[in-house]
Amino acid sequence: MKNIYVLANLILFLFITTQPAVYSQKFRAGGKIGMGISSLSNWEYRSSGSENKTRPPLVGFLVNLTGKYQFNDLLGLQAELQYIQKGEGLKIPGSVEGDYKGKTRISYLTIPVLINVSHAFDKILVYGVLGPYFAIGLSGKSISLEPYAGENDLVFQEGELRRFDMGLSIGAGAGYRLGPGDVFLDLRYDLGFMGSFSL
Numbered sequence: 001m002k003n004i005y006v007l008a009n010l011i012l013f014l015f016i017t018t019q020p021a022v023y024s025q026k027f028r029a030g031g032k033i034g035m036g037i038s039s040l041s042n043w044e045y046r047s048s049g050s051e052n053k054t055r056p057p058l059v060g061f062l063v064n065l066t067g068k069y070q071f072n073d074l075l076g077l078q079a080e081l082q083y084i085q086k087g088e089g090l091k092i093p094g095s096v097e098g099d100y101k102g103k104t105r106i107s108y109l110t111i112p113v114l115i116n117v118s119h120a121f122d123k124i125l126v127y128g129v130l131g132p133y134f135a136i137g138l139s140g141k142s143i144s145l146e147p148y149a150g151e152n153d154l155v156f157q158e159g160e161l162r163r164f165d166m167g168l169s170i171g172a173g174a175g176y177r178l179g180p181g182d183v184f185l186d187l188r189y190d191l192g193f194m195g196s197f198s199l
Contacts, residue, residue, distance in 0.1 A: 026071075032064040032184065038086040040104065053092045058103055060085025068116060076116040078129060083138075084108050101146040106154070106161065110135040112169045123177040133190060135165040167192035 037057045064082040071077070087105040111134050118127035140154030140161050156163035173186035 027067070027069050029065075029067045032062075032066060032186070034062045034064070034186070036060050036062050036084055036086070036188075038088065040086065040088045040106075053090060056089040056091065058085075058087035058089055058105060060087060060105065074117060074119065076118065078112075078114040078116040078131075080110075080112045080114070082110050082112070084110055098147045100144075102142065102144045104140070104142050104154070106140040107138045108135040108165065109138055114169060114171075125175040125177075127173055127175075129169065129171040129188075131169055133167055133169045137161065137163040137165070162194060165192050165194050167194070 037059055039055065039057050062082060062084045064080055066078060066080045068076050068078040085105055085107050087103060089101070089103040091102075092100040112131060113133070114129040114131035116127055116129050118125055137156055140156070141151050142154055143151040154161045168191045169188060170191070171186060171188035173184055175184040
């Protein structure tokens, strides 16, 4: 695969979450909800038309279940199971019927496995995470918004949409103890190693 397709599925997570948690001395588990901002690779291969086309990022929904084992006060291992929507928009100006606007949305089930480095200041926890993620595509749609509305299902197969993805997840955040759980501000950046569309 050409190097240009190595930088795939760039995504930034920014979400504020309430995380009810199950605690033991070294293990905790909980859930998160939030939003992600993403773009796709291999888009030039898929889209044609005006050179003036733009590719705005797509805002998608995210639901996350998290388990973390704390080795010591600083270091832990964190595994997650999450549903996430990735994708990208497309705008092509100057058609006869007006500007074309559409988007591609792909739903994934993703498993990040992360090293977690954290430090607590009374009720405030600050942390950073780093590690690989593995993803499997669940569904995909190509959606037309203007000048006409419609949608088509995308197919996971050779020469079309790639079902499997993997990459590197990097993040940082802070949490505040609130009752039985925590409120988090979590920033996450995922860098995929595989193109969204297989050539």
